[in-house]
Amino acid sequence: MGKNISFFKGFVSLALxxxxxxxxxxxxxxxxxxxxxxxxxVVVAGSTSVQPYMEVLAExxxxxxxxxxxxxxxGGSSAGISAVGSGIAxxxxxxxxxxxxxxxxxxxxxxxKDGLALIVHPENPVDNLTLEQIRDIYxxxxxxxxxxxxxxxxxxxxxxxxEGSGTRSFFEEFVMDGQRITSKAIVQSTNGTIRTLVSGNAxxxxxxxxxxxxxxxxxxxxxxxxxxxxxxxxPTTENLANGSYELFRPxxxxxxxxxxxxxxxxxxxxxxxGQGLLEARGLVRIDGG
Amino acid sequence: xxxYKIEIKNFNFYFGEKQVIYNLNLKVQANRxxxxxxxxxxxxxxxxxxxxxxxxxxxxxxxxxxxxxDGKSIFDxxxxxxxxxxxxxxVFEVPTPLPMSIYENVSYGLRLGQGKSKAAIMEAxxxxxxxAALWEEVKERLDAPAMSLSGGQQQRLCVARxxxxxxxxxxxxxxxxxxxxxxxxxxxxxxxQLKKEYTIIISPHNVxxxxxxxxxxxxxxxxxxxxxxxxxxxxxxxxxxxxxDYVTGRxx
Amino acid sequence: xxxxxxxxxxxxFLTLALFSIxxxxxxxxxxxxxxxxxxxxxxxxxxxxxxxxxxxxEFGILPMIIGSVAVTLGAAVIGVPIGxxxxxxxxxxxxxxxxxxxxxxxxxxxxIPSVVYGFWxxxxxxxxxxxxxxxxxxxxxxxxxxxxxxxxxxIISISEVSIIVLPSTxxxxxxxxxxxxxxxxxxxxxxxxxxxxxxxxxLGLGRAVGETMAVIMVLGNATAIPSSVLEPVRTLTTxxxxxxxxxxxxxxxxLFATGIILFVIIMILNISAQYITRNKSKSLxxx
Numbered sequence: 001m002g003k004n005i006s007f008f009k010g011f012v013s014l015a016l017x018x019x020x021x022x023x024x025x026x027x028x029x030x031x032x033x034x035x036x037x038x039x040x041x042v043v044v045a046g047s048t049s050v051q052p053y054m055e056v057l058a059e060x061x062x063x064x065x066x067x068x069x070x071x072x073x074x075g076g077s078s079a080g081i082s083a084v085g086s087g088i089a090x091x092x093x094x095x096x097x098x099x100x101x102x103x104x105x106x107x108x109x110x111x112x113k114d115g116l117a118l119i120v121h122p123e124n125p126v127d128n129l130t131l132e133q134i135r136d137i138y139x140x141x142x143x144x145x146x147x148x149x150x151x152x153x154x155x156x157x158x159x160x161x162x163e164g165s166g167t168r169s170f171f172e173e174f175v176m177d178g179q180r181i182t183s184k185a186i187v188q189s190t191n192g193t194i195r196t197l198v199s200g201n202a203x204x205x206x207x208x209x210x211x212x213x214x215x216x217x218x219x220x221x222x223x224x225x226x227x228x229x230x231x232x233x234x235p236t237t238e239n240l241a242n243g244s245y246e247l248f249r250p251x252x253x254x255x256x257x258x259x260x261x262x263x264x265x266x267x268x269x270x271x272x273x274g275q276g277l278l279e280a281r282g283l284v285r286i287d288g289g
Numbered sequence: 290x291x292x293y294k295i296e297i298k299n300f301n302f303y304f305g306e307k308q309v310i311y312n313l314n315l316k317v318q319a320n321r322x323x324x325x326x327x328x329x330x331x332x333x334x335x336x337x338x339x340x341x342x343x344x345x346x347x348x349x350x351x352x353x354x355x356x357x358x359d360g361k362s363i364f365d366x367x368x369x370x371x372x373x374x375x376x377x378x379x380v381f382e383v384p385t386p387l388p389m390s391i392y393e394n395v396s397y398g399l400r401l402g403q404g405k406s407k408a409a410i411m412e413a414x415x416x417x418x419x420x421a422a423l424w425e426e427v428k429e430r431l432d433a434p435a436m437s438l439s440g441g442q443q444q445r446l447c448v449a450r451x452x453x454x455x456x457x458x459x460x461x462x463x464x465x466x467x468x469x470x471x472x473x474x475x476x477x478x479x480x481x482q483l484k485k486e487y488t489i490i491i492s493p494h495n496v497x498x499x500x501x502x503x504x505x506x507x508x509x510x511x512x513x514x515x516x517x518x519x520x521x522x523x524x525x526x527x528x529x530x531x532x533x534d535y536v537t538g539r540x541x
Numbered sequence: 542x543x544x545x546x547x548x549x550x551x552x553x554f555l556t557l558a559l560f561s562i563x564x565x566x567x568x569x570x571x572x573x574x575x576x577x578x579x580x581x582x583x584x585x586x587x588x589x590x591x592x593x594x595x596x597x598x599e600f601g602i603l604p605m606i607i608g609s610v611a612v613t614l615g616a617a618v619i620g621v622p623i624g625x626x627x628x629x630x631x632x633x634x635x636x637x638x639x640x641x642x643x644x645x646x647x648x649x650x651x652x653i654p655s656v657v658y659g660f661w662x663x664x665x666x667x668x669x670x671x672x673x674x675x676x677x678x679x680x681x682x683x684x685x686x687x688x689x690x691x692x693x694x695x696i697i698s699i700s701e702v703s704i705i706v707l708p709s710t711x712x713x714x715x716x717x718x719x720x721x722x723x724x725x726x727x728x729x730x731x732x733x734x735x736x737x738x739x740x741x742x743x744l745g746l747g748r749a750v751g752e753t754m755a756v757i758m759v760l761g762n763a764t765a766i767p768s769s770v771l772e773p774v775r776t777l778t779t780x781x782x783x784x785x786x787x788x789x790x791x792x793x794x795x796l797f798a799t800g801i802i803l804f805v806i807i808m809i810l811n812i813s814a815q816y817i818t819r820n821k822s823k824s825l826x827x828x
Contacts, residue, residue: 074786075786079789092557157676162762162783163784164784172596181598183592183765186679186761188762202678203675204678205671235723341717343713343717346716358630371721373718378717379717381713384710388711388733398718451717498636
């Protein structure tokens with residue numbers, strides 16, 4: 001009887017110790033910190049397409065306002081928006097327009113325009129495709145390059161982003177017209193890996209086609225890819241700004257309740273400095289400046 | 290003069306640096322049973338394993354001297370060692386049934402690359418099992434796994450297996466240690482039958498067994514050959530005091 | 542005082558052991574709770590359904606099951622013969638200098654992180670396949686090649702041990718009958734070591750089935766049922782890996798349900814391995 005009690009006591013005390021240690025360590029990480037003249041802290045989460053740009057903005061912002069800290073995380077447009085809803089993030093990034101239900105819950109601001117570029121290997125002689133042709137390639141209806149070109153033949157390897165990606169839903173909305181992307185398409189999870197695949201040097205890479213953010217079409221230091229013209233219109237920032245290029249989408253920031261620190265950061269993004277930064281990286285600024 | 294089946298001349302044997310057999314000279318007559326006996330670590334097992342070159346499995350072993358089988362050296366590199374081992378068969382101290390059926394065990398040596406017909410193999414299996422005094426006990430269940438036999442039966446199985454290859458010499462290394470007296474007796478009985486066809490060299494597991502079965506005996510003490518001679522000479526009237534001390538049990 | 546220390550250490554060890562079991566139970570229950578609703582709702586259509594399209598509410602994981610099976614089997618076809626031959630070589634033929642080099646080298650293979658394997662596969666195996674065999678290179682074959690390398694240490698070390706622990710009497714007995722070394726290996730040692738080798742293979746397979754990071758980079762992750770080893774595919778593990786970051790609601794539950802299926806498969810593999818090795822120690826006893 002005595003043995004059992006002392007064992008129980010020992011177990012309970014051990015468990016209590018562990019519990020208090022865990023609680024103590026979790027209290028100090030992340031989350032909002034009381035603002036009493038100490039650092040302001042903004043957490044931004046969401047679309048991995050917007051993320052690289054947001055990171056540049058955050059870095060610049062902190063230079064201007066050294067008392068602040070901005071954390072930028074990925075997770076996808078949908079995840080970012082719900083993170084705002086649950087309070088985990090202060091600002092959500094989205095590379096797609098909000099759904100009806102989301103519009104009712106959150107406020108959003110457009111910070112830039114992005115385009116979607118269809119890319120092929122530079123050695124692929126095809127320069128120009130119509131939206132219908134691209135759609136047929138991605139539904140699996142067109143399977144050989146010879147069906148869209150008399151200078152090139154071979155299997156077409158379409159590459160797509162994973163379901164849930166903002167870039168993919170952009171593509172599905174603008175190109176697929178309600179039809180499904182073929183289940184035979186290769187799925188990769190970032191702009192970077194798609195770009196790498198399409199620009200690779202093996203035989204198969206030269207027959208691949210993929211879609212990426214227009215902003216990463218030209219990347220110094222990376223293997224070059226060729227952006228296809230859509231219906232004769234090239235994927236350039238000019239064509240995106242003047243509206244002639246069809247595949248464009250807004251980059252949005254989403255907030256829940258008003259927070260002074262978040263608003264301050266968003267103002268910075270919309271300022272000349274912020275917009276200039278985005279423009280330098282291939283996005284189209286929304287201030288028309 | 291009787292022709293000698295095996296002649297061992299000036300044979301020295303080393304485990305790495307340690308010498309195990311010293312300048313051994315021994316002649317083995319055909320169709321006789323020779324016991325090579327002595328206390329533990331005297332080199333009896335090593336000697337036996339040299340006769341079929343099984344000692345070569347250990348790369349640290351070295352030897353000097355000659356061993357002749359029918360006048361020809363067994364270490365001659367022109368002779369295949371696998372051929373030698375078919376002529377000089379061995380039964381081990383521990384029963385070594387292969388993980389297969391009784392029939393497969395006995396016929397194992399015959400099946401691989403011999404090109405014999407099934408009928409011929411069956412005949413050979415039956416004959417060997419009879420010679421090993423095991424046939425009556427297993428003839429109904431040749432397909433049973435060899436592992437299901439008792440220790441004594443397994444040992445006789447190993448004898449049958451060796452005999453199936455029709456060797457010329459049979460080496461038996463302490464083949465009855467751990468066996469009950471009945472099994473031991475059966476094996477010893479078959480030995481006296483077998484010597485009509487084969488030359489047998491045994492390393493008996495005790496002196497009494499040597500007395501029971503051998504025609505001639507050789508006493509090995511710490512790697513040295515002390516004395517050898519007929520059964521009578523060795524056990525009733527040995528020349529060397531060490532022999533008589535060992536035989537009478539003064540040391541062991 | 543000594544008595545107290547004895548009791549205390551015993552209690553501490555017990556508590557720690559209980560924690561590990563607790564952790565296992567928590568994870569298992571979590572996966573079951575999260576994933577069961579999907580299996581309940583879709584039932585057989587979950588496992589047999591051929592279309593995985595969460596955006597459209599379709600959650601058939603048959604293509605992934607086929608993917609896992611194909612990639613793992615392919616790895617076995619490549620890895621098992623090589624592994625067993627290596628094991629035989631190390632146990633029977635290698636001079637001891639070679640053994641002292643090879644053994645740690647093989648353990649090193651096991652220590653390489655799987656993401657490094659994946660990266661290497663992406664840089665070398667995938668373009669190689671694309672250039673010489675066709676397709677984009679992201680394929681079942683690429684995955685199998687990498688997984689076979691990852692299986693090798695398990696297969697080799699356990700098979701080697703299974704051969705080494707065989708009683709030397711087997712070898713002696715066979716050799717004394719005039720069998721050559723190779724004949725002895727083929728007809729006596731390998732059959733005798735069979736259950737150990739089979740267990741090694743099954744354990745290797747278990748590792749392959751659970752592998753995610755190495756193969757996610759080289760498989761192509763298409764959701765269709767593949768029709769050749771040069772086509773891209775998705776396994777149960779990569780399905781979870783690729784979509785977990787984005788999944789919500791029923792989609793997320795479906796991924797947990799995939800996890801349940803994986804759990805079941807790996808448990809079956811591990812239990813079979815244990816069962817086979819348990820049996821083995823019974824049948825080789827010499828009386």
